[in-house]
Amino acid sequence: MLMNKTIVVLVVVVLILIVGYLLLTQTVSTPSELETEEMAKGIAEEGMPVEESDTEEMSAEEVRVISMRSGGFFFEPNVFNLKLGQPVRLEITSQGAHTFTVDEWNINVALEEGEVNVIEFTPDRAGTFEFYCAVPGHRESGQVGMIIVE
Ligand SMILES: [Cu+2]
Numbered sequence: 001m002l003m004n005k006t007i008v009v010l011v012v013v014v015l016i017l018i019v020g021y022l023l024l025t026q027t028v029s030t031p032s033e034l035e036t037e038e039m040a041k042g043i044a045e046e047g048m049p050v051e052e053s054d055t056e057e058m059s060a061e062e063v064r065v066i067s068m069r070s071g072g073f074f075f076e077p078n079v080f081n082l083k084l085g086q087p088v089r090l091e092i093t094s095q096g097a098h099t100f101t102v103d104e105w106n107i108n109v110a111l112e113e114g115e116v117n118v119i120e121f122t123p124d125r126a127g128t129f130e131f132y133c134a135v136p137g138h139r140e141s142g143q144v145g146m147i148i149v150e
Pocket residue numbers: 071073097098099133134135138139143
C-alpha cells in the first residue's frame with residue numbers, strides 16, 4: 001500500500017512537472033515566436049496584396065501627365081485629347097499671371113509665374129470643353145484651348 005501511494009504521488013508529481021514545463025514553454029517561448037512569425041506573415045500578407053492592387057489600380061487608371069505652358073496670350077498645347085475616367089495631371093509653367101479655367105468642371109486656378117502649377121482632375125463627361133485664361137482680356141486675345149474627352 002505504501003509503495004503504491006508513493007508511486008502514485010511520484011507519477012502525479014512527474015505529471016505536474018511535465019504539464020508545468022509544457023505550460024511554461026508554451027506561454028513563454030512558443031507564443032512569442034508564433035506571434036513574431038504571425039506578425040511577419042501578417043505584414044507580408046498585408047504588404048504584398050496592397051502593393052499588387054496598387055499597381056493594378058495604377059495600370060487600370062494610370063494618371064496622364066500633360067505638361068503645358070501658358071503665356072501672353074496662349075496655351076501650349078492648346079488642344080489635347082483625354083480619356084473619359086482617366087485621371088489627368090496638368091503641369092503648367094506660366095509666363096506672367098494667368099489662369100487655367102474650365103467652366104464645365106468648375107476649374108479656375110491661378111497660375112503662378114515661375115512655378116509648375118499642378119492641376120489634377122478626372123474627366124467624367126465626354127465632349128469638347130473649352131479652357132481659357134480668366135484674366136480680363138486674355139481670353140479675347142486668344143488664350144483659349146480645347147479639351148476633347150472621349
Ligand atoms: Cu492669361
